[in-house]
Amino acid sequence: MQNLYDFSILTGAIHESLSRSMSPGWVTFTELVIIGLVFLLFFALLGLFLVYLERKVCAIIQNRVGPNRVGKWGLLQTIADLIKLLIKELIPIRKSDKFLFNLAPFIVIIASLMAMAALPFAKGLHAIDFNIGIFYVMAVSSLGVVGILLAGWSSNSKYSLIGAMRSGAQIVSYELSVGLSLLAIVVFSGSMQLSTIIESQSNGWWIFKGHIPAIVSFIIFLIASTAEINRGPFDLAEAESELTAGFHTEYSGIKFAFFFLAEYINMFIVSGIAATVFLGGWMPLHIGNWEGFNHIMDFIPPIVWFFVKTFFIIYVIMWFKWTFPRLRIDQLLTLEWKYLLPVSLVNIVLIAFLVLMGWHF
Amino acid sequence: MLNRDELKEIIISLVPEAEFAEGTQLPEVIVPVAKLLELAEKLKTNPKTLFDYMINHTAVDFNTHFMTVYHFESTTHKHLLVVKSKIEDRENPETESLAALYPTCEFFEREVFDLFGIRYKNHPNLKRLFLEDDYGHPLRKDFRDEVNMIER
Amino acid sequence: MTEEIIKDVIIGESEDYIINIGPQHPSTHGVLRFEVCLQGETVKYIIPHVGYIHRGIEKMCESLTYPQIIHLTDRMDYLSAHMNNEAVCLCVENALQVEVPERVKYIRTILDELNRLASHQLWWAAFGMDLGALTTFFYGLRDREMILDIFEESFGSRLLHSFNTPGGLMHDVHPNFQKKIKEFIKYFRKKLPEYDQLLTGNVIFKQRAVGIGPMSKETAIAYGVTGPSGRGSGWACDLRKHAPYSAYDKVQFTECLETEGDTYARYKVRMREMWESLSILEQLVDNIPEGDYTAKMKPIIKLPAGEFFQRVETARGELAVYIVSDGNKTPYRIRFRTPNFSNLFVINTIASNFKIADLVAVSGSLDLVIPDIDR
Numbered sequence: 001m002q003n004l005y006d007f008s009i010l011t012g013a014i015h016e017s018l019s020r021s022m023s024p025g026w027v028t029f030t031e032l033v034i035i036g037l038v039f040l041l042f043f044a045l046l047g048l049f050l051v052y053l054e055r056k057v058c059a060i061i062q063n064r065v066g067p068n069r070v071g072k073w074g075l076l077q078t079i080a081d082l083i084k085l086l087i088k089e090l091i092p093i094r095k096s097d098k099f100l101f102n103l104a105p106f107i108v109i110i111a112s113l114m115a116m117a118a119l120p121f122a123k124g125l126h127a128i129d130f131n132i133g134i135f136y137v138m139a140v141s142s143l144g145v146v147g148i149l150l151a152g153w154s155s156n157s158k159y160s161l162i163g164a165m166r167s168g169a170q171i172v173s174y175e176l177s178v179g180l181s182l183l184a185i186v187v188f189s190g191s192m193q194l195s196t197i198i199e200s201q202s203n204g205w206w207i208f209k210g211h212i213p214a215i216v217s218f219i220i221f222l223i224a225s226t227a228e229i230n231r232g233p234f235d236l237a238e239a240e241s242e243l244t245a246g247f248h249t250e251y252s253g254i255k256f257a258f259f260f261l262a263e264y265i266n267m268f269i270v271s272g273i274a275a276t277v278f279l280g281g282w283m284p285l286h287i288g289n290w291e292g293f294n295h296i297m298d299f300i301p302p303i304v305w306f307f308v309k310t311f312f313i314i315y316v317i318m319w320f321k322w323t324f325p326r327l328r329i330d331q332l333l334t335l336e337w338k339y340l341l342p343v344s345l346v347n348i349v350l351i352a353f354l355v356l357m358g359w360h361f
Numbered sequence: 362m363l364n365r366d367e368l369k370e371i372i373i374s375l376v377p378e379a380e381f382a383e384g385t386q387l388p389e390v391i392v393p394v395a396k397l398l399e400l401a402e403k404l405k406t407n408p409k410t411l412f413d414y415m416i417n418h419t420a421v422d423f424n425t426h427f428m429t430v431y432h433f434e435s436t437t438h439k440h441l442l443v444v445k446s447k448i449e450d451r452e453n454p455e456t457e458s459l460a461a462l463y464p465t466c467e468f469f470e471r472e473v474f475d476l477f478g479i480r481y482k483n484h485p486n487l488k489r490l491f492l493e494d495d496y497g498h499p500l501r502k503d504f505r506d507e508v509n510m511i512e513r
Numbered sequence: 514m515t516e517e518i519i520k521d522v523i524i525g526e527s528e529d530y531i532i533n534i535g536p537q538h539p540s541t542h543g544v545l546r547f548e549v550c551l552q553g554e555t556v557k558y559i560i561p562h563v564g565y566i567h568r569g570i571e572k573m574c575e576s577l578t579y580p581q582i583i584h585l586t587d588r589m590d591y592l593s594a595h596m597n598n599e600a601v602c603l604c605v606e607n608a609l610q611v612e613v614p615e616r617v618k619y620i621r622t623i624l625d626e627l628n629r630l631a632s633h634q635l636w637w638a639a640f641g642m643d644l645g646a647l648t649t650f651f652y653g654l655r656d657r658e659m660i661l662d663i664f665e666e667s668f669g670s671r672l673l674h675s676f677n678t679p680g681g682l683m684h685d686v687h688p689n690f691q692k693k694i695k696e697f698i699k700y701f702r703k704k705l706p707e708y709d710q711l712l713t714g715n716v717i718f719k720q721r722a723v724g725i726g727p728m729s730k731e732t733a734i735a736y737g738v739t740g741p742s743g744r745g746s747g748w749a750c751d752l753r754k755h756a757p758y759s760a761y762d763k764v765q766f767t768e769c770l771e772t773e774g775d776t777y778a779r780y781k782v783r784m785r786e787m788w789e790s791l792s793i794l795e796q797l798v799d800n801i802p803e804g805d806y807t808a809k810m811k812p813i814i815k816l817p818a819g820e821f822f823q824r825v826e827t828a829r830g831e832l833a834v835y836i837v838s839d840g841n842k843t844p845y846r847i848r849f850r851t852p853n854f855s856n857l858f859v860i861n862t863i864a865s866n867f868k869i870a871d872l873v874a875v876s877g878s879l880d881l882v883i884p885d886i887d888r
Contacts, residue, residue, distance in 0.1 A: 062651040326645025417850035465737040491564030
């Protein structure tokens, strides 16, 4: 059944038609250009849609309506915001380090784009499929910290510096927990390659197969990745009521739009990784031996499954942000070093033991 | 809770120079500036009076002299007292600061300094509170401001 | 704070890392500037700078008649506007020894408690928002709208009423007054537990509030911190109980006291005060006696020569009005001892040695309204 929705037929066909008319070097180049353009387009549209979604979810939680004037149901609101940001004056700062100041938003966007390329959207629709997939994603998303620190430093403002330092400390600490919780599933599935992890979930999602340790890992991953993307109860770096806007106080116009966009894309990436690793990626929901049910589930295209799971996790992350108050920086770091990290370590040992004994499904 | 006459007796025994006003809403005592700090200290520590809460401190400009006013309350005995002190000098009015006894007084005194120009001896930080340094002292009766005040 | 520290603070020359919070800042509610000296994330000392909204109310009142002064007192602590008005009215009425009708006393007390509820709702909304739980702002303001609708129907304005006048009220309340208040009480009794569900029991909130900014009872008395902030430290300073005025001696309510003196204690005091206000409203709303809405006063009000003092419990603490009169129709000197003035200056003592994020929590829990400080 899944062959019906196998994207490798489409990609194979494109590859064939290109190879007939061009030499292999040019074929690769054209394919890279096509993939790059598709991703940039997807990136931009996704950013627009996520901003709109956040405003609507926030409004529902706060007993309001949200944007509903610009376009039907307010769908064109983000485009209006985008045009506004594009035509805003870029206010230069006198004593800032101009090169670093302009470089910082680009570093953040590049890190997000590179990480998103590794997400498996459907069978065959997978841009970068390394055999060290998970390791690559974690490494590349860490580049974002550099962008944030540069932004805070080069703004030449005390508020920005405080915000950037807080943010840097937070992200670097929580990477440990993110890595360890992803490592849990790597131990279960035996491979770091994302497509292999998904294939290994064809008889059930890891969150069900791995029972308790996998659920613990999932919860730790959710908490740690919310802290990684500077969101929700961990958004001290840009706490409006304390430091105006933290590390991106001095940015305006399109550069601010880059930081803003990168935050939402990071949210998508983190949810995508959670959906892939814990919830089965593009695998449909199969329950044991219920043949009829599984057949119906197979009809829904895998790409729809992927997006449903990802958006479910995005909704949970947004729910956190609008309900909980903020943690203070030392409470944040205490949470990581004294609670999440020991639990993750014990969890990994437990999982290794389970895999050896074969006590998972 | 002590009534007016009992308070009068205790205060006269603590500081004989105090004068009592008659027919006022609250018990009122007027002391010369030199005895103010001593009276305040004794009122705070004496177990029968125990005035530990300073409600208010301000000044009033009668055209010939200033009068600084303190309102005290005791949180244990629940009686109120008004302490006043007269400053005759209008050019350089000076009085004692009670900030060491009542920390809240530090800021009341800064406000009085700002709006009246009365200086306080031994004040930890006598700076103006609301207005600029060269503004003058608006709550004095002889304050004139051609721009903002309309004289009838 | 000694003079040595003040001399060292010259920006650029000293060793201290000074940042300004305010005067334009989303979380100092009003124009207030905190000069904060930091060491890393820890606050070494805080110097508040006030005066950005000093309008000279005391000086202005020296040329206004007593009914005109009422309109200016609204604008001091605008969230307890009715209590401010009532303070001046009571002072004038006691000076003239005028007895206001019972109906006036009951209505004044009812409006006091409604105003206190509205003020505490706004405090809760803003406090949650400062700490990052942005949803509390909407829940608090949504419920406050019902009270503001009652105010608008009764006197035409939502926030600054000037409904009191020396002798009684400006005009009688409209016939729907009691019905609307009863509807509101029923509605709010269901909504107030939601506030607890959202914020009070939340682990993150407790971490941000318990143990932060502790103020002992002696500090509270020494700095004159009255109102819910003082009651959070165990100082029983509620004037509605200890020096009752209007109809407060006819209602039963408990004075909310907590002993720890930290931010969480001040928070709990205000939450409990909201429950007490609802119960006071219930006791009064059905029993408003019939009668006049004002006592007979002369057209031009002249106070006899002398000095008069009146204290009132606003939503934030003790407001004292001190009038020196020389027999004219304008006061010779009027002094407002406002609660926020004393509440603000304790902040250096209680928020030092905590983090910057705690400064926001502490100043939110002290519930400052800046125009009250500067007058």
